[in-house]
Amino acid sequence: MTKKLKVVVIGTGNVAAIAIRCIQGREDMELVGVWAHRETAGHLVGTDAGLLDADQPCGVTITDNEEEIFELKPDCAICVINIRNPVVCDQVNGEWYKKFLKRGINVVSPSVANLIYPPACPDQEYIADISQTAHYGNASIYVNGQEPGFAEHLAMLAATCSNTIKTITTSEMFNYSTTQEREELTYAYGFDEPAEYVAALEPPEFQIACWGVPIRNVADKLGYKLEKITASFEKRVTEKDIEVGYGIIQAGKVAAVRLRTCGIVNGREAIVVEHINRMSQDIAPDWPMTDRVGQIRVVIEGDPNLQLDFNVGLKENPEELSYDGYVMTAMRIVNAIPYVCEAAAGIVTIHDLPLTTPSTAFRSDAVFVPHKVCKPKK
Known part of the structure; x- marks a missing residue:
């Protein structure tokens, strides 16, 4: 061996x-x-x-x-x-x-x-x-990792089915209501804070620093130079108290955010990365929705029109979303x-390696039972 x-x-x-x-x-x-x-x-x-x-x-x-x-x-x-x-x-x-x-x-x-x-x-x-x-x-x-990382890899895979592309959009749509640590959400996204609170990812330069990387990755793979990258940050407050994993989000506090980072090609939005994250499924119904608590969606408008929905966690077990998302991230590097x-x-990078499939994937891990709950390691 x-x-x-x-x-x-x-x-x-x-x-x-x-x-x-x-x-x-x-x-x-x-x-x-x-x-x-x-x-x-x-x-x-x-x-x-x-x-x-x-x-x-x-x-x-x-x-x-x-x-x-x-x-x-x-x-x-x-x-x-x-x-x-x-x-x-x-x-x-x-x-x-x-x-x-x-x-x-x-x-x-x-x-x-x-x-x-x-x-x-x-x-x-x-x-x-x-x-x-x-x-x-x-x-x-x-x-x-999961995103950036896997998500743009998924977008590039979908693009292998395309003739022409008008816009390619990668969206992360996660419901974070089972998260056990408040600070994990407030610092980055501003959840459970007043609308005037400025989250770490709210300034355009921070969004671009993070999601400009996968946008440029896709653009280079498709053979295009970006003219510029734009960013926007929207937030919605809840009209009622919401029970979440760490406690209660009171009415009037932020409970949904939408981050949109766009790569401009030929004067229009061509490559888009979105994060549409909620603490309750009934907030911001006019934004893109999914009936899953965790999903990465790739939409290609073009010839042909394509949509790829990659679900994270089981629909009937929403409390596993955070855990399964962490497992995805871990296995992108362990494998x-x-x-x-x-x-x-x-x-x-992914361009240098073959598909990083796992070894001995069909082994039994029953002896190592995971906790299935992600809490802060204090």
Whole structure:
């Protein structure tokens, strides 16, 4: 049997915890170490990593010692440190990327959108720094996730059925009412705040910094140069109190948002990324709707007209939406590990790798029962 790849996980949040669970039982890799951020998860140090998202230990003890992680000489590191401030989060993950890459250790991560498609990053000095470090260590780094990441990959797949395209729109339509942590929603989107509250993603430059990446990715794949990228942010308040996963959203507070980022080609909107997120299905009925609590929808207006609805979670179990979304994100990078370890040194993207299908996918995971609830890891 081929030798298993040794994997470490940097972080202990929801995505990290799920990645730890999903590595168990695989024939191509094994978990050998987990690192916890001392300031945000120091209480987890010394505990078994398997208990973060499953019902039994996995035999790996969580540490906050960086050198212990490096001494394990892993083949790949999963870097998923989650810090609410996106700028600080990018910086912390970026520091870890370089620590591993210069030691010849491959890296996968869902955390820094600019590395999903480096040509779209406005800071090319940062891209050059990461790339040079990877080449120095003869290692590879792959960043991808649910959205950005999988969603534009899905859009490109749909476009293979097109003759001509007027507009290609990718929409994330999620109902976040089962989310357990209020701050997770208020900071980014402004949910449960007055209408005048300015959310982190509300300024156009922040939207463009995030979703300009997948828009540019699609445009380049189709062979077009964007003239500009525009952004808009709409919000709606609820007229009644709403019971949600963490408590009550009172009447008059924001309970639905619509973010729309558009790539302009030939003077018109050609590539659009939307986020239409609600805390209750009866809010903003004039916006695009789905009867599912979680869906990624790709609509292509053109020849032919196409619509692809990708549902997340079971319709009859809406409380699993958040969890299943995190599993999607985790598996975009966990499944890529064998391919990344075989890739040429440097920054690799979906354009460099084959389909990152899972190994031993039909194995039984019954012994590792997931918690199925995503709560803040305190």
